[in-house]
Amino acid sequence: MKNPKKTKGQLIVLSGPSGVGKSTVISELLSERSDIYFSVSFTTRGPRVGEADGVNYFFVSREQFEGMIERNELLEYAEYVHNYYGTSLRLIQEKLEQGIDVLLDIEVQGAAKVRSRCPEAVLIFIVPPSFEELSRRLHGRATDQEEVIQGRLEKAREEYKEIPRYDYLVVNDKVSDAASEIIAILAAEDCRTRNRMHLVEGI
Numbered sequence: 001m002k003n004p005k006k007t008k009g010q011l012i013v014l015s016g017p018s019g020v021g022k023s024t025v026i027s028e029l030l031s032e033r034s035d036i037y038f039s040v041s042f043t044t045r046g047p048r049v050g051e052a053d054g055v056n057y058f059f060v061s062r063e064q065f066e067g068m069i070e071r072n073e074l075l076e077y078a079e080y081v082h083n084y085y086g087t088s089l090r091l092i093q094e095k096l097e098q099g100i101d102v103l104l105d106i107e108v109q110g111a112a113k114v115r116s117r118c119p120e121a122v123l124i125f126i127v128p129p130s131f132e133e134l135s136r137r138l139h140g141r142a143t144d145q146e147e148v149i150q151g152r153l154e155k156a157r158e159e160y161k162e163i164p165r166y167d168y169l170v171v172n173d174k175v176s177d178a179a180s181e182i183i184a185i186l187a188a189e190d191c192r193t194r195n196r197m198h199l200v201e202g203i
Helices: 022-032 062-070 089-097 108-117 131-141 146-160 175-190 193-199
Strands: 011-015 074-080 083-088 102-105 122-127 168-171
Touching (some): 011 108, 022 175, 062 083, 074 108, 083 089, 083 108, 089 102, 108 122, 122 175, 131 146, 168 175, 175 193
Parallel strands (some): 011 102, 011 122
16 A cells, blocks of 8 residues: 655654664565665764675764764764764755655664654664573674673663663564564554644645
8 A cells, every 4th residue: 555645754763782683674674665764874983894884884983973963963973882873964854854754773872862852753672582582692693702792781781771761662583573563663653643634634
């Protein structure tokens, strides 16, 4: 079914602990909903193997990033594990005004800033089926030292405390099911009265 023409796009924020599988869920979601614009964040961290500039992140220097902060060019930004991450305000505004839904993959600090500046944003937190499963996934990646993994698990415990601030909680047990739940959430949000009043105005 084709959605009625939207006058403004929906801003969607996805958060979740490291190792929960956000990137995989997002890939599945975008394969199902090609009309969503995935916002590429700016970061001062170096690219990992297989990552490309402008695809996974816009990789910039710390000096460049701090210049963007001074010029108020960011919708949100945060420092995470000694690196900056942030979202371009202008690009997001352009897409939303064109009626395009925009998806952000950001951590809890950034999500709180988006909520304060964009109260109508939809905040979704992704969790694994259990905390033990999160530990298994982090160990299974075999990319980090044990000390780093324990740090990520401790960080996850802190992030879990912010879950009540989110609108929805999605469990990533099976990727396709998690993506389907998010698609259902977005369909429900599109049907909110405030998002469809333009269809009945003037009657």
